[in-house]
Amino acid sequence: MTGCHYLLSVALLASFLPLAQSPGQVRQVQKLEQKFVSEKDPVNRAKALAKLLPREIDEAAAEIRGGNTSAGISRLQHYRDVARQVHQALLGMGRLPAKKPEGFMQLQIALRESLRRLSDLLFLIPLGQRDPVEVVRSDLSLLNSQLLQELFPPPAPRKKK
Secondary structure (H helix, E strand, O other), X not given: OOHHHHHHHHHHHHHHOOOOOOHHHXXXXXXXHHHHHHOOOHHHHHHHHHHHHHHHHHHHXXXXXXXXXXXXXXXXXXXXXXXXXXXXXXXXXXXXXXOOOOOHHHHHHHHHHHHHHHHHHHOXXXXXXXXXXXXXXXXXXXXXXXXXXXXXXXXXXXXXX
């Protein structure tokens, strides 16, 4: 790919990622953050995080686009850790995700959407600074795969007669 084609590709990709958020969007994200922090029930926390996670990735993209790459990466790492904690809290309830998927399903859907956004975001980051974002993406991908296995376990082998 020539330099011109690469720049055109990056510019086109950047047009799909959100720009800085409007004051109304910022207030909405703050409300989602407050709801997430105030929730004690793991299922409700997972639902709140499902709404918050894609927006936080958009916010990290805006920070990176604005030249504050380290703050954007730090935000991504924080929400990766939060997603892990929420997943552990859901498992700690003792519920089987395949039988009672509430919370697990919302978290998995948010992770799937977030992974797409992270893939797009990688092209905005200078090559030498991509490693931390690739690690976050890999960690979230692993968590997503784990959730899919928990939600849709393989069928039990048939018993022989």
